[in-house]
Amino acid sequence: MNARVKNVFANIPSDLPEELFQTLVQDSHLRLERIVSRGHASSADEWYDQDFDEWVILLEGKARLQFAKDKSIITLKAGDYLFIPAHEKHRVDWTDPAVESIWLALHINRISDG
Amino acid sequence: MNARVKNVFANIPSDLPEELFQTLVQDSHLRLERIVSRGHASSADEWYDQDFDEWVILLEGKARLQFAKDKSIITLKAGDYLFIPAHEKHRVDWTDPAVESIWLALHINRISDG
Numbered sequence: 286m287n288a289r290v291k292n293v294f295a296n297i298p299s300d301l302p303e304e305l306f307q308t309l310v311q312d313s314h315l316r317l318e319r320i321v322s323r324g325h326a327s328s329a330d331e332w333y334d335q336d337f338d339e340w341v342i343l344l345e346g347k348a349r350l351q352f353a354k355d356k357s358i359i360t361l362k363a364g365d366y367l368f369i370p371a372h373e374k375h376r377v378d379w380t381d382p383a384v385e386s387i388w389l390a391l392h393i394n395r396i397s398d399g
Numbered sequence: 400m401n402a403r404v405k406n407v408f409a410n411i412p413s414d415l416p417e418e419l420f421q422t423l424v425q426d427s428h429l430r431l432e433r434i435v436s437r438g439h440a441s442s443a444d445e446w447y448d449q450d451f452d453e454w455v456i457l458l459e460g461k462a463r464l465q466f467a468k469d470k471s472i473i474t475l476k477a478g479d480y481l482f483i484p485a486h487e488k489h490r491v492d493w494t495d496p497a498v499e500s501i502w503l504a505l506h507i508n509r510i511s512d513g
Binding site: 293295366 | 428473480
């Protein structure tokens with residue numbers, strides 16, 4: 286195994302009291318992070334209202350996202366991805382408590398911002 | 400299945416005469432693409448010499464990359480990722496001809512460029 290190669294499914298702490306956020310790539314315009322969840326979810330009325338666009342993919346596990354606009358819930362399985370525009374309020378409704386859910390999230394600052 | 404959700408492992412053409420490149424997200428600074436390979440590789444002395452940084456992950460399949468600097472070869476399995484700075488010459492030495500290899504590649508223009 287070459288030192289410059291890492292694996293997105295590896296190095297999962299056995300104990301995960303909080304969701305784990307790890308930045309993989311970052312510059313002034315974007316941030317790519319790995320998120321590891323195990324049963325973590327947003328509180329009942331806690332909504333993310335982000336200044337940045339987000340592209341997110343669930344690589345492993347199962348999760349549900351909810352959107353504030355119409356309260357719709359989408360269920361995600363491994364490989365599912367979607368785009369969440371800035372300020373589209375959403376929350377993590379559920380992640381599977383029995384397994385790790387591993388996400389990649391790409392946060393993209395809007396070019397016209399600032 | 401919600402219409403806004405797609406799956407990175409789905410919609411693989413049964414016939415893949417060429418590698419398949421599909422842009423998932425793009426702005427003036429970045430491009431995220433899905434690449435599907437099935438036995439495709441670079442020609443023997445064909446090197447990518449890219450103006451942009453690249454973060455790449457192999458999500459499914461098996462592949463080998465080679466670097467021009469020292470001719471080193473790295474073998475990738477599902478979940479393996481690495482960062483390839485702009486102008487680090489590299490080639491796809493091999494992808495498994497028996498299965499699809501599915502990649503995500505994030506191309507990042509250098510902020511100071513232009």
